[in-house]
Amino acid sequence: MPQPTKGPRLGGSPAHEQLMLANLATSLFKHGRITTTQTKAKRLRPLAERLITQARRDDLASRRLVRKTITEKDTFVQLFEEIAPRFKTRPGGYTRIVKIGPRKGDAAPMAIIELVEELVVAAPAAPAKVAKATAKKATKADVLAAQAGETEDEAPAAVAEVEADDAKADDK
Numbered sequence: 463m464p465q466p467t468k469g470p471r472l473g474g475s476p477a478h479e480q481l482m483l484a485n486l487a488t489s490l491f492k493h494g495r496i497t498t499t500q501t502k503a504k505r506l507r508p509l510a511e512r513l514i515t516q517a518r519r520d521d522l523a524s525r526r527l528v529r530k531t532i533t534e535k536d537t538f539v540q541l542f543e544e545i546a547p548r549f550k551t552r553p554g555g556y557t558r559i560v561k562i563g564p565r566k567g568d569a570a571p572m573a574i575i576e577l578v579e580e581l582v583v584a585a586p587a588a589p590a591k592v593a594k595a596t597a598k599k600a601t602k603a604d605v606l607a608a609q610a611g612e613t614e615d616e617a618p619a620a621v622a623e624v625e626a627d628d629a630k631a632d633d634k
Contacts (some may be wrong), residue, residue: 484531492537495576503575517546560591
């Protein structure tokens with residue numbers, strides 16, 4: 463069982479705090495960004511990221527766990543069909559908190575919590591130099607094959623010739 467947070471809670475009771483965070487998460491998924499106090503934003507971030515991670519799995523158990531928190535049907539569907547696929551390749555860090563200064567009435571520190579928009583592309587497996595060299599050799603072979611009018615079966619011979627020429631140029 464998770465240990466309750468120490469000190470004062472956001473609401474009056476633990477149940478009120480859970481409901482408040484669930485409403486904040488629902489609003490975040492519905493609108494993409496919300497303005498709230500820094501304390502609430504910091505408390506919302508782990509919950510929202512956990513819900514997105516569950517939605518990325520997209521199985522029955524995950525749907526049931528998320529449905530306990532996100533009770534609005536349209537927001538629930540949006541989370542599973544639009545938001546989770548957008549973060550499929552991202553390993554974590556789905557939200558961003560930006561501090562915006564004090565609120566006018568009571569000077570409470572305010573923040574914007576939003577879903578991160580940019581997509582993360584997986585890093586190439588090969589180092590950059592090796593990938594560039596391979597691409598360069600392949601292009602030279604294609605050009606030579608096209609100039610000579612060779613078929614695809616003769617292309618490996620052209621690649622060997624290009625590699626031999628590159629080796630001679632590197633020796634000089």
